[in-house]
Amino acid sequence: xxxxxxxxxxxxxxxxxxxxxxxxxxxxxxxxxxxxxxxxxxxxxxxxxxxxxxxxxxxxxxxxxxxxxxxxxxxxxxxxxxxxxxxxxxxxxxxxxxxxxxxxxxxxxxxxxxxxxxxxxxxxxxxxxxxxxxxxxxxxxxxxxxxxxxxxxxxxxxxxxxxxxxxxxxxxxxxxxxxxxxxxxxxxxxxxxxxxxxxxxxxxxxxxxxxxxxxxxxxxxxxxxxxxxxxxxxxxxxxxxxxxxxxxxxxxxxxxxxxxxxxxxxxxxxxxxxxxxxxxxxxxxxxxxxxxxxxxxxxxxxxxxxxxxxxxxxxxxxxxxxxxxxxxxxxxxxxxxxxxxxxxxxxxxxxxxxxxxxxxxxxxxxxxxxxxxxxxxxxxxxx
Numbered sequence: 001x002x003x004x005x006x007x008x009x010x011x012x013x014x015x016x017x018x019x020x021x022x023x024x025x026x027x028x029x030x031x032x033x034x035x036x037x038x039x040x041x042x043x044x045x046x047x048x049x050x051x052x053x054x055x056x057x058x059x060x061x062x063x064x065x066x067x068x069x070x071x072x073x074x075x076x077x078x079x080x081x082x083x084x085x086x087x088x089x090x091x092x093x094x095x096x097x098x099x100x101x102x103x104x105x106x107x108x109x110x111x112x113x114x115x116x117x118x119x120x121x122x123x124x125x126x127x128x129x130x131x132x133x134x135x136x137x138x139x140x141x142x143x144x145x146x147x148x149x150x151x152x153x154x155x156x157x158x159x160x161x162x163x164x165x166x167x168x169x170x171x172x173x174x175x176x177x178x179x180x181x182x183x184x185x186x187x188x189x190x191x192x193x194x195x196x197x198x199x200x201x202x203x204x205x206x207x208x209x210x211x212x213x214x215x216x217x218x219x220x221x222x223x224x225x226x227x228x229x230x231x232x233x234x235x236x237x238x239x240x241x242x243x244x245x246x247x248x249x250x251x252x253x254x255x256x257x258x259x260x261x262x263x264x265x266x267x268x269x270x271x272x273x274x275x276x277x278x279x280x281x282x283x284x285x286x287x288x289x290x291x292x293x294x295x296x297x298x299x300x301x302x303x304x305x306x307x308x309x310x311x312x313x314x315x316x317x318x319x320x321x322x323x324x325x326x327x328x329x330x331x332x333x334x335x336x337x338x339x340x341x342x343x344x345x346x347x348x349x350x351x352x353x354x355x356x357x358x359x360x361x362x363x364x365x366x367x368x369x370x371x372x373x374x375x376x377x378x379x380x381x382x383x
Contacts, residue, residue, distance in 0.1 A: 013082040017092040020085060024076070030083055032094060034070030035063075040103040041192065042068040046090050046157055049073030050080035052110030054176035059108040061185045066193065070098050087168070088153035099160040104167075106192075107158040111149060111170035116178050118142045121151030122158045123165035126294065130195075131167060134187040140180075197319070197338075229338045230308075230322050234367050237326045240307035242300075244330045245323075246270045246277070249346040252357070253374045257342065259294075262287055264378040268346065270298070279311055325363050334360040340369045350379035 014020040024030055031049070033056075043063040048056025051074035063069035072092060074080030085091075087107065099105050104124060111119060118140055120128045132142045151158050151168030158166035175184065230236065251266035260266060263283030271278040277298040285292050298321060302308035307323030320342075325334035332352065335344040345360055365371055 012084055012086055012089070014085055016089055017085060020083065024083060029074070029076040031073045031075050032070070032092070033073060034098065035068065036098070036101075037063075037066060037068045039067045039196070041196065042070065042098060042102040042105045042161065043108065044069075044095070044099070044105055044157060045071040045108045046087060046095065047072065047074070047084055047109060049075050051084050053173075055108045055110050055171070058171070058176065058181070058185060062106070062108070062188050062192070064189060066196065068098070068102060070095060087151070087157045088155045090157050095157070096160060099157060100162060103162045104165070105158050105161040106167045107151075107156075107169065109149070109168065109170045110176055111172055113172040114174065115172060116141065116175040116180070117172045118175060118184070119147040119149050119170040120144045120167060121147075121149050121170070122156070122167040123152060124163070124167055127195075128167045131169075131188055131191055134191045135184065138183050138187045140175075140184060140187075195319075229320060231324075231336055231339050231367055231369075234322065234324055234336065236302060236322050236324065237307040238303075239305045240323065240326070241330075242277070243272070245307075245326075245333075246272055247348075249333065249348065250350045250379055251283075251344060251377045252347050252352055252379070253343075253345040253376050255341060255343045255370070255373055256375055263292060265350075266377055273297075275299075277309070324367070325360050332356060332360060334364060336369075340367065343369050343374070 014023075020030075026032075043059045045052075045056040045059035048059070048071035051072075056071040056073055059071060060069050072090075072095060074083040076083065087109070104127070106127075107122075113119075118132075118135055120132050120142060121144070122128050128144055132144050135142045147170070149168060149170045153159065154164070156168065158168040160166075169188075171184075175181070178184075248267055248269045251260075251268065254260060254266075260281075260283060263285055266281070266283035269280040269282075271280070279296040279298050280293065281296070282291060282293045296312050298309040298311045300308070301310040301320070307326065309321040311319050311321045320336075320338040322336045322338075323333055324336055326332070331348045333344075333346045335346060336342055343364060345357065361371060
């Protein structure tokens with residue numbers, strides 16, 4: 001096929017970057033920009049500038065000060081559509097090297113379509129669905145399946161990070177030009193910052209209109225235990241035998257957080273996989289009438305005889321998992337994140353007598369956990 005194809009059929013003019021570079025001029029027709037951060041995440045706009053207007057600005061805002069950012073910009077004086085190279089054939093060498101220097105890549109694209117819509121794809125389904133959930137919670141129209149941009153190709157830019165699985169965002173022009181764009185950036189950044197353990201302003205780096213500060217405060221910055229520390233004054237159990245901790249645990253109580261909100265009959269299964277532990281969390285969602293399951297991995301975070309792990313369900317983002325108390329027979333456990341917002345009581349059986357729980361509750365109370373906010377998880381018969 002000729003490298004110069006008819007744009008009327010919607011195909012690219014160039015098959016790869018080498019073909020583009022033989023005709024187009026760097027600094028005149030196109031430009032690359034970016035900034036590297038000490039981060040496992042790269043936010044990339046491969047069709048920025050005048051190719052898919054607004055995508056580079058959105059990618060830069062999502063990246064903020066915390067994540068790496070890069071963009072390929074169309075700057076030609078005329079129609080820049082001919083500078084578009086589709087994502088699974090985009091092979092500009094510097095962009096590819098930058099992708100391979102990060103665990104996960106999130107690509108921002110512009111797409112056709114009416115209205116204000118976001119279509120999410122990519123091979124990291126957990127992160128894709130988490131971002132989609134956050135956008136839907138803010139009232140955005142979002143699809144993750146059944147749209148023309150699934151982003152599943154192995155060579156798609158969003159899947160060119162070290163973990164070979166990322167996320168692709170396709171945003172209609174209406175959404176890219178919407179007055180609600182700051183809310184979209186805020187929702188996406190909040191998820192990524194939470195998963196990375198940051199506590200900074202999620203709108204840092206955004207140069208567009210900002211929501212009033214009181215609105216941000218009302219939103220709150222719900223997080224996952226992304227930092228891998230311990231709550232103040234707490235210590236993980238010693239000695240600890242990871243082999244005895246493996247197997248299935250039932251969630252007896254927890255402090256509320258969005259990842260398990262509304263779930264009952266929650267179990268956590270820990271499976272030995274050599275250097276790491278496979279984690280399978282499962283719970284019943286009565287609102288949807290379906291089981292929800294998340295699969296992650298746990299790695300030791302302290303000394304070999306210490307009950308501390310770092311756990312990830314979302315690509316490179318790890319959270320703290322600290323075993324603060326443990327029955328001698330490994331039948332009851334008190335588990336926290338990095339601070340007092342995160343607490344779980346786990347047991348080998350779905351029902352536990354209250355008097356057996358009192359020592360765990362007393363320890364959690366002494367460490368400052370808000371026990372009046374505990375959710376006692378229903379562990380009834382399976383539906």
